[in-house]
Amino acid sequence: MKSIMESPAWYTGIPFVVVLLLIAVMPLAAPHFWDKNRNKAIIMAAISLPMLYYLVSDLRPELWHTAHDYVSFIILLGSLFIISGGILMTGDVRATPRVNTMFLIAGAILANFIGTTGASMLLIRPVLRTNAERKRTAHIPVFFIFVVSNIGGCLTPLGDPPLFLGYLKGVPFFWTLRLLPEWLVTLAIVLTVFYFLDRRAYHKESPQDITFDARAVTKIGFSGLINLIFLAGVILSVAMQIQSPYRELIMVAMTGLSLAFTNKQIRTDNKFSFYAINEVAVIFAGIFVTMVPLLTILRVHGAEFGIAKPWQFFWLTGGLSSFLDNAPTYLTFFSLAQGVTASLPAGSIDSISGVSVELLRAISCGAVFMGANPYIGNGPNFMVKSIAEGQNVKVPNFFMYMVYSIVILLPVFVLVTLVFFL
Numbered sequence: 001m002k003s004i005m006e007s008p009a010w011y012t013g014i015p016f017v018v019v020l021l022l023i024a025v026m027p028l029a030a031p032h033f034w035d036k037n038r039n040k041a042i043i044m045a046a047i048s049l050p051m052l053y054y055l056v057s058d059l060r061p062e063l064w065h066t067a068h069d070y071v072s073f074i075i076l077l078g079s080l081f082i083i084s085g086g087i088l089m090t091g092d093v094r095a096t097p098r099v100n101t102m103f104l105i106a107g108a109i110l111a112n113f114i115g116t117t118g119a120s121m122l123l124i125r126p127v128l129r130t131n132a133e134r135k136r137t138a139h140i141p142v143f144f145i146f147v148v149s150n151i152g153g154c155l156t157p158l159g160d161p162p163l164f165l166g167y168l169k170g171v172p173f174f175w176t177l178r179l180l181p182e183w184l185v186t187l188a189i190v191l192t193v194f195y196f197l198d199r200r201a202y203h204k205e206s207p208q209d210i211t212f213d214a215r216a217v218t219k220i221g222f223s224g225l226i227n228l229i230f231l232a233g234v235i236l237s238v239a240m241q242i243q244s245p246y247r248e249l250i251m252v253a254m255t256g257l258s259l260a261f262t263n264k265q266i267r268t269d270n271k272f273s274f275y276a277i278n279e280v281a282v283i284f285a286g287i288f289v290t291m292v293p294l295l296t297i298l299r300v301h302g303a304e305f306g307i308a309k310p311w312q313f314f315w316l317t318g319g320l321s322s323f324l325d326n327a328p329t330y331l332t333f334f335s336l337a338q339g340v341t342a343s344l345p346a347g348s349i350d351s352i353s354g355v356s357v358e359l360l361r362a363i364s365c366g367a368v369f370m371g372a373n374p375y376i377g378n379g380p381n382f383m384v385k386s387i388a389e390g391q392n393v394k395v396p397n398f399f400m401y402m403v404y405s406i407v408i409l410l411p412v413f414v415l416v417t418l419v420f421f422l
Helices: 010-029 037-056 060-084 097-130 139-147 161-167 171-205 207-215 227-241 246-260 265-267 275-305 310-323 324-344 357-372 378-391 398-421
Strands: 088-092 218-223
Touching: 010 037, 010 324, 037 207, 037 324, 060 097, 060 171, 060 207, 060 227, 060 275, 088 097, 088 357, 097 139, 097 161, 097 171, 097 227, 139 171, 139 398, 161 171, 161 357, 171 227, 171 357, 171 398, 207 378, 207 398, 227 310, 265 398, 275 324, 275 378, 310 324, 310 398, 324 357
Parallel strands: none
Antiparallel strands: 088 218
């Protein structure tokens, strides 16, 4: 059995790269095949089972630790996803730029409590329903993905999967609140751009559509609010740093109570299904198994790669998070940063879990923010796109969406780099 300081051979990292490439390419190359979770499971098993045999014989302690992290990760995501799916928002308000901007602000805040997936699933249908009377709305799902499905959720480990993995690696729960300046600056710019863009589109709507929108106003209502209690139970189990397995047992209990005490019609009206969380569980099983050797290599040899500056970690983490999944990308660069930090003189810098605080800030922001760059950067992105298309909203295709992100997000990220990471 290898010591943790003895690096596995470089080629043991190939299965991990293959898994990530499949996640990026298959939704575009073979969407109908990839849509079936059974097919994903078969492919992930074919890739990860040989690696599992290797890990049992050579890296058993690392495998055990990773398996524990996987279970905690899936239980958290599943509990937030299922419980938030039991809350239904109904009604219709005026589809003004101000109202739409307030929806995005509310979603950005909410994402830090129920996750970007939970906030996206809770709010996207009310946003689309509010704007149903308007014609020029293609930009609204795009900015919803930017703000609610990604950038908004960077203040707590509950907000986005990469940050919860950091929490499992020892990053304190409230440490991510230190990202508030980056969060505020990024959101302020993106929301300002959205407001003026939506205002321009609103003024181009026909008078008949504006009148129709005003007449369609109905009172906002909520159903299934008992789930707020269950969400609070999940949040407190993490925030109070309750140790595993009691933390996970509380999450499972809260999820069971939600399923038992929520009217089934609410989930039906929400068009709730277990497909998305099953997909995450299948894909991340393959990711967590295959990433073990690569993370060990990066932890041992991190200082040898010449990547040591916060801006480098911000853009490299963000760049890979754009086209691969941001959670394993976060772990990859977290391990790389551990190697870099270990090469520095002891006591020369502040560190958390063996990672320089400045590098950790850059990795966290890169993983969360730049998951918004394409549709494939983060799980909720495609969910929002699918729901919008299902309601006959004209949503930009993959390449037009990239035009939005290049023109709007990349200049914002350059500014964030200049202000915070140089």
